[in-house]
Every structure is written in structure tokens, then in C-alpha cells.
Amino acid sequence: MRRFEFPVDKHHAKSVNETFSDIRRLQWSAGLMAVLLGGGAAWLFVLGQPWSYILGVVLAVCALTSLFMVVWTPRKVGSLEDLYAQGDLVPAVVAEVRPRGYTLLALVDIAKSDAGGPRYALATRAVRALPGKAYRVGAKVPSVAVLGDRTSRSNGETWQMVSFMPISWGTRDSTVLTKATAQIGDVEWALLKKKIATSEQVRTADQQFVLLDPSELPGELR
Known part of the structure; x- marks a missing residue:
């Protein structure tokens, strides 16, 4: 595991880090759904019919679940400082330049601690x-891996959800970026650049990552 510590510029991160923006969008969507479901439940209760009470209870439970998501989502993901501190430093490169942004391609070890060895995958964002x-x-x-599982009961050797955040989303300091780039081995950068042509294949794969066969890896990474 390779950690990279640096002081996160909170103001900068909140203005440019798209992970933060994604969390906010999820919260707004869950909040809006809670309001709509709550309104529907209230209307059904006002009708005062046996069937409307049953449906009203169902909608009320769904509204409470959506409201719970508003609070639970940021706690589950953690703060940006936590994500940067707990994630592994990984190499990423610009694989595609699009009219409204970029597609990044990263090399990420998605093995869990008890896997017995690395499991490298290509991931896009x-x-x-x-x-x-x-x-x-x-x-x-240079980026930081963000890994997770869809459920708490997952017992596989690899993480099910694979993403990453550019270090430049957490700091304006160019010396930090230079240091992060230097801490990633040349072998990893070289392998990643060789795989740029596979970006579309990775981007269209399930969950936007593809596990690499060990035979595709240089000896230093096996």
C-alpha cells in the first residue's frame, strides 16, 4: 500500500473536486425524492380510505429512507480529507480529451488486505x-484510489467499486503534485501509457474498470 500525505486545501477542494459535487447531487436527489414521497403519503392519509392508509404508510417509509440517505451518504463516503488520507496513491493519465472534459485512465490495485497479492485493474473516470x-x-x-463494496456482506478478494480522485482536486501546490508524481514508479507510468488505447473498452465496461491478467504486468508488479 502506498499512501501520500499532504495538506488538503478545503476551499479549493470544495470548488473543484467532483467527488464532493457528486455527493451533493446525490443528497439533493434523495432530498427531493423524500419531499415528493412525503407529499404523496400525506395526500393518501387525507383521503382516509383503508387502501390509502396502506399506500400512505409505504410511501412514508420510502420518504424516511430517502431522508436517511441525505444524512448517510456523506458519512458513508467520508470527508475529502479522509478519502485522500486513506486511499492509495495511484498513477492516472489523460486518455481522452472531450469537448467538455477528459477521460482519465488509472492503474489501481483493487486487492483487499487478505487477497495474498496485488490485483491490478485499469479504471476510468x-x-x-x-x-x-x-x-x-x-x-x-497523480491520483488517490477510492475503493468500496456495494454491500457490507461482500467477502470477495477484490473491491467491487473502483474510482479515484486527482491530487490536483485537493491542492493548488505544484510541488505537492511533483512529489506525488515522483513517488509513482516509472514502470507503472509506462504500463499505463501503453494501455491508453484501451480507454474506451475500460470506460464501457461494467463499473468502468477491467481487471488485468498477471501476464500483462511487468515483473515488478507481479
Whole structure:
């Protein structure tokens, strides 16, 4: 495991980190759903019919579940500082330049601690912007892995949900980015650049990641 510690610029992160924006969108969607379901439940209770009471209770439970999601989502994900501190430092490169952003391709070890060895995968993430100048295909974007499971009962050797966050979403300090880039081995950067052509395949795969066969890896990563 390779951690990379740096002081997260909270103001900068909240303005550019799209993970933060995604969480906010989920909260707003859950909140809106709670209001709609709650309104529907109230209307059914007002009707005062046996069947409407039953449906009203169902909608009320769904409304409470949606309201719970508003509070639970940011706690489940954790703060941005926690995500940067707990995630592994991983290499990512610009694989596609799109009219409204970029597609990033990262090399991520998705093995859990009891897997007995690394399980490398290619993962993509579509981003709307990266701080700084315009980026070209192949540009290095040091990042932090964000891994998780869909349920708490998962017992597989690899994480089910794979994503990553650019370090540049957490700091304006160019020396931090230079240091992060240098801590990632040349072998990893070289492998990732060789795989840029597979970006579309990875992007269209389930969950936007593809597990690599060990035979595709250089000896240093096996």
C-alpha cells in the first residue's frame, strides 16, 4: 500500500473536486425524492380510505429512507480529507480529451488486505475539468484510489467499486503534485501509457474498470 500525505486545501477542494459535487447531487436527489414521497403519503392519509392508509404508510417509509440517505451518504463516503488520507496513491493519465472534459485512465490495485497479492485493474473516470492548463492525452495525473463494496456482506478478494480522485482536486501546490508524481514508479507510468488505447473498452465496461491478467504486468508488479 502506498499512501501520500499532504495538506488538503478545503476551499479549493470544495470548488473543484467532483467527488464532493457528486455527493451533493446525490443528497439533493434523495432530498427531493423524500419531499415528493412525503407529499404523496400525506395526500393518501387525507383521503382516509383503508387502501390509502396502506399506500400512505409505504410511501412514508420510502420518504424516511430517502431522508436517511441525505444524512448517510456523506458519512458513508467520508470527508475529502479522509478519502485522500486513506486511499492509495495511484498513477492516472489523460486518455481522452472531450469537448467538455477528459477521460482519465488509472492503474489501481483493487486487492483487499487478505487477497495474498496485488490485483491490478485499469479504471476510468470522466471528469469535467482539471485545475491548471489544458491537458493533452498522456499527461500524468497523480491520483488517490477510492475503493468500496456495494454491500457490507461482500467477502470477495477484490473491491467491487473502483474510482479515484486527482491530487490536483485537493491542492493548488505544484510541488505537492511533483512529489506525488515522483513517488509513482516509472514502470507503472509506462504500463499505463501503453494501455491508453484501451480507454474506451475500460470506460464501457461494467463499473468502468477491467481487471488485468498477471501476464500483462511487468515483473515488478507481479
